[in-house]
Amino acid sequence: MMHKKTVDDIQAFAFDLDGTLVDSVPGLAMATQRMLADLNLPTVSEGHVKNWVGNGVDVMLGRVFAAINVAPSDALLAQAKDSFNRHYDEVIDQGTTLFPHVKETLRILQENHYPLALVTNKPKQFLPALLASLGIESYFTLVLGGGDVVKMKPHPAPLYQVLASFGLFSHQLLFVGDSKNDINAAKNAYCPTVGLTYGYNYGVSIATSEPDFLLDDFKDILTLVPLPKRQAKAN
Numbered sequence: 001m002m003h004k005k006t007v008d009d010i011q012a013f014a015f016d017l018d019g020t021l022v023d024s025v026p027g028l029a030m031a032t033q034r035m036l037a038d039l040n041l042p043t044v045s046e047g048h049v050k051n052w053v054g055n056g057v058d059v060m061l062g063r064v065f066a067a068i069n070v071a072p073s074d075a076l077l078a079q080a081k082d083s084f085n086r087h088y089d090e091v092i093d094q095g096t097t098l099f100p101h102v103k104e105t106l107r108i109l110q111e112n113h114y115p116l117a118l119v120t121n122k123p124k125q126f127l128p129a130l131l132a133s134l135g136i137e138s139y140f141t142l143v144l145g146g147g148d149v150v151k152m153k154p155h156p157a158p159l160y161q162v163l164a165s166f167g168l169f170s171h172q173l174l175f176v177g178d179s180k181n182d183i184n185a186a187k188n189a190y191c192p193t194v195g196l197t198y199g200y201n202y203g204v205s206i207a208t209s210e211p212d213f214l215l216d217d218f219k220d221i222l223t224l225v226p227l228p229k230r231q232a233k234a235n
Helices: 004-008 025-038 046-050 057-067 074-091 102-111 124-134 157-166 180-188 218-223
Strands: 012-015 116-123 142-146 173-177 193-196 213-215
Touching: 012 157, 025 046, 025 057, 025 074, 046 057, 057 074, 074 124, 102 116, 102 218, 116 124, 116 157, 124 142, 142 157, 157 173, 157 180, 173 180, 180 193, 213 218
Parallel strands: 012 116, 012 173, 116 142, 173 193, 193 213
Antiparallel strands: none
């Protein structure tokens, strides 16, 4: 557990997306299955895809091919990525939903003047329309997706960019995620961490990554920081 003085000095939040703010597995699974059908390859289940999320599309596709025992050529990988991106663009809205209490909690943090950043390995081209469809685009001062920073989580580069953009020291940014990539990225940047137990972590408890705080419900983030202007509760 983090020292209370450090908690009181939190001045901003950064959030992972998949498995933290949104349940994106249904959409990712649909796009993956349609991509495999396009290529006349064996399919995979939604449960499989859930354990492959978190490192970006290229790594996920590599895990898909490994699972079906196919060693793809560069040409096949390029074809697969093009097919996946096309199908994911078609299903992303219907296949992505907010987890409970996310929107209300983000609103309360914003109303209390905490700058909020989104830090995800999801390709950046999918983010504007997705965040708008979920109704949460206005809460984020900064959005960083795959391709916006030279390195992705678990490298600390995205969090260094957040710290620079917000003008903060590392101990002043609380990073909230659901996987070891999130916790390790924050630790590598010397930021305090929240691990959410309901997300995607390759089938392993997020507790094994030893976040500073372990929470079962997104709204419990509100118990970690002062909310002097809080007027409403997250339902």
